[in-house]
Amino acid sequence: MKVDGKHFRSIWRERDGWSVGAIDQRRLPHEFVIARLTSCEDAAVAIRDMLVRGAPLIGATAAYGMALAMREDASDAGLKRAYDTLVVARPTAINLKWALDEMRTALAPIDPLERAEAAYARADEIVEQDVEINRGIAGNGLALIEAIAAKKPGEVVNVLTHCNAGWLATVDWGTATAPIYLAHERGIKVHVWVDETRPRNQGASLTAWELGHHGVPHTVIPDNTGGHLMQHGMVDLAIVGTDRVAANGDVCNKIGTYLKALAAHDNGVPFYVALPSPTIDFAVSDGIRDIPIEQRSGAEVTDMTGRTADGRLETVRIVPEGSPVANYAFDVTPARLVTGLITERGVLKPDRAALAAAFPERIAAAAE
Numbered sequence: 390m391k392v393d394g395k396h397f398r399s400i401w402r403e404r405d406g407w408s409v410g411a412i413d414q415r416r417l418p419h420e421f422v423i424a425r426l427t428s429c430e431d432a433a434v435a436i437r438d439m440l441v442r443g444a445p446l447i448g449a450t451a452a453y454g455m456a457l458a459m460r461e462d463a464s465d466a467g468l469k470r471a472y473d474t475l476v477v478a479r480p481t482a483i484n485l486k487w488a489l490d491e492m493r494t495a496l497a498p499i500d501p502l503e504r505a506e507a508a509y510a511r512a513d514e515i516v517e518q519d520v521e522i523n524r525g526i527a528g529n530g531l532a533l534i535e536a537i538a539a540k541k542p543g544e545v546v547n548v549l550t551h552c553n554a555g556w557l558a559t560v561d562w563g564t565a566t567a568p569i570y571l572a573h574e575r576g577i578k579v580h581v582w583v584d585e586t587r588p589r590n591q592g593a594s595l596t597a598w599e600l601g602h603h604g605v606p607h608t609v610i611p612d613n614t615g616g617h618l619m620q621h622g623m624v625d626l627a628i629v630g631t632d633r634v635a636a637n638g639d640v641c642n643k644i645g646t647y648l649k650a651l652a653a654h655d656n657g658v659p660f661y662v663a664l665p666s667p668t669i670d671f672a673v674s675d676g677i678r679d680i681p682i683e684q685r686s687g688a689e690v691t692d693m694t695g696r697t698a699d700g701r702l703e704t705v706r707i708v709p710e711g712s713p714v715a716n717y718a719f720d721v722t723p724a725r726l727v728t729g730l731i732t733e734r735g736v737l738k739p740d741r742a743a744l745a746a747a748f749p750e751r752i753a754a755a756a757e
C-alpha cells in the first residue's frame with residue numbers, strides 16, 4: 390500500500406535477485422526502517438522477534454527463508470535443517486507450516502543443483518498468491534460494508550478491528566483491512582475503531598499507521614472500549630484477522646478477540662473474520678482445545694516503548710519489579726460467536742461443511 394505516496398509491500402525480493410527486503414515493524418510508527426534478510430537464520434529471527442508478523446506475512450517470510458537456505462545448502466540435509474529451523478519460529482499461525490510444506494513439496498523432488506532457483510520461484514508465487522487472495526477478500530468483504538452503507542445512506546459505516554490484520558500483516562492489502570481499503574477507494578464513508586491491542590500495540594502502532602497513510606478515517610481506542618461502543622450503536626460491524634481457523638470454524642486470533650466477539654454477540658453486532666485459505670487448518674478439529682497458544686516474553690507486558698517529546702525512543706517499565714506476568718499472545722473465539730468468514734472464495738458460515746465445500750484442497754493438505 391502507499392507510504393507517503395510511494396507503493397510498498399511488506400516483504401520483497403531485492404534487485405540483487407536473492408536477498409530479501411522487509412519493513413521492520415518493531416520500529417513503526419516512529420521510524421520507517423527497511424531490514425535486509427540474507428540468510429535462513431535472518432528469516433527465522435525476523436519471524437521469532439516480530440520484525441515481520443501477521444500470519445500470511447510470516448508464511449511469505451518463511452518461504453523466502455527457505456530460498457535463502459537453498460543458496461547456503463541445497464542438500465537434502467540442508468532442506469530439512471531449513472524447514473526445522475523456520476517451522477519453530479512461532480507456533481500459532483498455521484501459515485508458517487503451510488508455506489514451508491509448500492516449499493518442501495516443490496523442492497524435495499528436484500536436483501539440489503536446481504533447488505535455489507526453484508525456491509525463489511515458488512516463494513515469489515506464494516507472495517503473489519497472497520496479494521491476489523487478499524484482493525478477493527477485499528471484494529467479498531466490500532459487499533458487507535456496502536450493505537450496511539445502503540441502510541444508512543450518507544452516514545459513516547463504523548468498523549471495529551483488533552490488532553493488525555492490515556497490509557503489514559500480509560504481503561499487501563491485508564485481510565481484515567482489505568474490504569475497508571476497497572470501500573474507502575470506492576468512496577464509501579468508513580471509519581475504523583482501532584483497538585490499540587496490548588501488549589505489543591499492533592493496532593495503535595501498525596493499523597493506525599497504515600490507515601493514516603492511506604487516508605482512512607480512524608480512532609485509536611483502548612482495548613476495553615469496544616463493548617461500550619457496541620452498547621451505544623457506534624459499531625456497525627467488526628472485522629478481524631486470524632492466525633488459524635480450525636475445521637469446526639473456531640478462530641484463533643490476537644488475545645482479546647474472544648472478548649470482542651462476546652461483546653458483539655451480546656449487542657447484535659455482526660462479527661466477521663477475514664482470512665486467506667492457507668489459514669484454514671483441517672488437521673485441528675476443535676480450535677479451543679487444540680490450537681497451540683504462543684506465550685511470549687513478559688517484557689512485552691512490563692515495558693512500553695515510545696517517543697519522547699524531543700524525539701528520542703525510550704522504553705519504560707510500567708509494572709512493579711517482582712510482579713509476575715503472563716503474556717498469552719492469542720485466544721480462540723468459538724465458531725458460534727462468528728457471523729461469517731470472509732475468504733477469497735466468498736463469505737462462509739464458520740463450520741466444517743462450508744469450509745470443506747469451498748476449500749477441498751485444504752482437507753487434502755491436512756491429510757498429508
Ligand SMILES: CSC[C@H]1O[C@H](OP(=O)(O)O)[C@H](O)[C@@H]1O
Nearest residue numbers: 442443444552554558630642643
Ligand atoms: C492477517 S493475520 C493477522 C494476525 O496476526 C497477528 O498476530 P501477530 O501480530 O502476533 O503476528 C494478529 O493475530 C492478527 O490478527
